[in-house]
Amino acid sequence: GCPYGRRDKTGAHEHQQQKLYQVRRAVANASFDPYYSPSVSAADWDSMRSRVLSSIGLGNGPRLMRIAWDNAKTWDAVDGSGGSHAQAYVGITTTTDINIRADYALLTAIRGSVNISISDTAAFAGAVSASNSCLSGVACANVAFRPGRADATTTSDAPISSSYAEFFDAGSANPADLRASFSRLSPNLTDREIVALMGAHNLGDCHLPISGYAGPWTLTPLAFENTFFRLLQNNATYVTQNVTYNDSIKTQYIDTQGRMMLFVDMSLTRDDSLLNWVNYYASNENDFFADFGSAYSIILELGLDATKLGDYVSTVSTVSTSPVVAQSSALPAGSICYPADSTPIYCVVKVSDGNNNTVYTVHSVKTGWAALGVGSNSMANGDVIIGWKNSTGGVWTNTFTTVQHAISVNPQSAWQQIPLTDKAPSWANISFSAVHLNTIDSNSGLVGNDINGAITFAVSSYAPISGNIDKPFGVASFFQHDISGILVESNSSFPVSSNSTSTVGIAVGATICGVVLVAIIIVIFFRKQIYQYWTGRKQKALVAVAGGNQTINGALNPIGRLSTFNHNTNAANVAVLPIANEYSQYPPFEISTTSANGRVVFSDSIQQQQTPSITPSSSGHGALPLLLRTTPSSARDADPLMLSAISNNNHLRFSTAMMSSATTVVATPTADVKQNALFEVVEQHSQLPDRNEEVNGAYVNDAVDFQQYFAVVQAFVLGESLLDENNAAQWNSAEVAAWVIKNGGETNAERISRLIKDERITGAVLMVTRISDLCSLLGIHAYGDRVLFEAGMTKLKNRAGAGETVVGQTNVSEEPPLYLA
């Protein structure tokens, strides 16, 4: 019998589908037999299942669910076209679609040497993912799977109807379109089933290169929950947002936390019956899982004659994913411990099988996380895995890759989680195996016999998720480390250091006693343009300062306690202060630098010009101070804003400039800045209040507004402003950073990251105080967002390569900011 009770429940569907199957034969290549009888042992299924589980551990669960769905949803119940017969993979070796290739690579890796079709592999992997992506202790979806789908070998074997393109339109919020799409699959699908199925969008992300949409639906995109429905209930908090990728511009919804919704998701709220189920699942998670399980089981067998499929295979993990309780007491020989005394907290050990398979283990007596990275140069370019010990001594691991590696047809993950064992009640192993290092791509450095790169580690007693050491999924952030070191670098082994920031990118921003936040200012420099990012929200935001490519000494005073801001004829100083947005009382304000003598005083400039666009004087030394400010108000919540500029020769360079309360700051700009720079504010959303009117070629402001504005700016400049928080004479970077965060820096991250992802920001000064913020900036909501992460990282690295000055730390000339390398 069916272990899922599905036959009884869905007999009607199967009946319907059998009938439709006959139609199908008229469409498909008559010589194509859509079925086969796999002969797969229980052990084979176990091995496949564990590979799927590993892949879920690598963050691929949502993608696998989506692949299975994408295959199945090609089915057209009316004309019998499509179906889950791996149509998309016909001719896979020649396709140039890297996303399809990546999907295929994932599936072939999961299939391994098991003798089944790719279609079955996809359905199985989707079913296993759906059944095993819930948080520990939660009864999850139970998806039925039985094999028997043959792979299409030509495009006419299971041809996809051209009308397919009209369905499943993510950009339509019309419930009728949604219903039409699902009834194309099966006219029997109920609203309840449709809504349950859409609940899959609790998981995963949209990826620009794949769909042209961006971002996760939830902040825990690897955990299967009913959060999606609860967010839909809150749909009024979402606003539309355009996302751009290559030439495509798509519109999606976004909330203040960077969570997205597709229009199609919103359609669930625009129909009483659908909304009814949204509300139901929002408060009945177990029913959601149960309904999703049976509905997804139906989807996986669309168009298939159940009598021709094999027996059910369990999709539920037979391996306990519960935290492992510690067992024995001995640390393995060769462990290097920290501190190196009789009461170590962390020990690390590397055990290699001599065949490039190496297991690295961090033993920890404390709860906290451990990260291992493999890369050619510390964690830069490499793959990183993290694991952590939770409060019950259990251990979890998960991975992300700092750089998207081109996925070959036969990919190897750099890291695999290995079965966890423990050493003592107080020790927990956080073990990672680096598999076949010689197959890792060159980015990972350790090509060959792990001699060319570095494996670095970092450990920390901080929770990988803010405040929740026990939550195994959805790690969105990383915190400071207690110790870090290099496990393997070239031929050396195991130097261990404490509070190292130079070797371990993931654990940047060393802490002092684990308490002090260290400001990390990142300058990302790109070739083309920098945009000012207006969010359209009542918020204030980012501190950023840009100028010539030279640091201006002194501590950054984000509130601009400058009575004057001077530059000489060689200077190109740009001061960017807390930025206001369009809803604030005082809009952003730019100061021109075209004064004849090349010296600019803020107050003068303010009076000179309030144009949104500043072109330096043709004589060349147009210095580029830009003053933007924020009006403090508790009524405003945080929102991102970003300094922006456009260089018309692509050579405008930015750096942070630190300004003290000193009256004069001087910097030497690059030649490019002097000669050919256009510094311009771009209204990203075209929502800036129209305060300027051009009269006879000059800009004038509405008098009242201007007076009001001017008074505030003047107070601001003179340090009398409300913004002069605590009236600090000199702010050190940590304080600055804290200020930024307090004033919206954290929320900034989400949206800024979007621009980074969209590649619409080509240069910017970002300031974060914590790795968590940096992760947010880079859009690392969890794992699996690798394409986007790569983009962010590449840019950071470019920037580092470009030698931009980084300030906010005393060691300004060093390696990049502490980026998560």
Ligand code: HEM
């Ligand atoms: C009208 C129906 C649907 C539309 C228009 C739609 C659209 C999309 C889009 C545009 C994405 C982003 C893909 C990417 O960029 O990687 C996505 C992702 C996803 N979809 Fe759907 N979807 C629909 C229904 C479903 C259903 C029924 C399921 C499963 C039962 C599902 C599961 C997923 C999952 C798990 C992801 C995340 C993939 C990842 O993180 O890689 N979707 N969907």
